[in-house]
Amino acid sequence: MFCPKCGSKKFMEHTVKSYRCSDCLFHIFLNAGAAVSGIIINANREVLFTIRKFDPKAGMLDLPGGFVDYEENAEDALTREIKEELGVNVTKLTYYKSLPNLYEYDDITYHTLDLFYFCEVDSIESIIVNDDVSGYVFESISNIDIKKIGLGSPKQIITDLKKLFK
Ligand SMILES: [Zn+2]
Incomplete structure (x- = not known):
């Protein structure tokens, strides 16, 4: 090189x-890149999963979110990403935890630090997917098959929530 x-x-x-x-x-x-993810739970205690449009892990489940831009804070980044991906406005963010993750893109492995938040949005029934998301689905935490989730850190978070919500 x-x-x-x-x-x-x-x-x-x-x-x-x-x-x-x-x-x-x-x-x-x-250094690790900063990324944010949202855990949106509906009235039936189901979690919103997005369906990834692009690789890595196209077609697999994910949580809404993305990379934090330069000069942006994590809360603004997640609010922006949820608006871009789901077309709804975040009304409340509650920090949950962070996890390291690996993100493969164009044969390069990026190390990220993913920050997870519980999120409330203004109109959960008017979600319209866009951007790098091809669809969405609500799944109950107890029934969700972890193997359907594409990336490492959301897998770990949902595994956590399965224990927490038991
Ligand atoms: Zn030199």
Whole structure:
């Protein structure tokens, strides 16, 4: 790999989370990207799952959400993503927990830190999917098959909720 600063070929993995050039000593760190996900529960105590339109894991279930933009806070990011994906407005966010995750895109594995929130929205009956979501489904927490969920961190969260809601 070439050094992005001096063009040397001696730009190599230095630690598990950094690359360094042994010619000009340029050292770049790779940190986890921030992502947000919403847990929306209806009156029947079912959780809203989105259906992923694109890879990774196209066609599989996910929770609504996405990456936090530069200069954006997590709550604004989740409010924006839910509006983009489901067409509804978030009226209340309650932080639940965070989990590390892996996201494969174009043969690159991105490390993320996913922040999960319980969310209330203004009109759950008027959801219209858009953006990177091809559909949605409500599933009861006790019946949901974890294997239908595409990515690691939502799998873990729903496994948690199964215990919590027992
Ligand atoms: Zn260099």
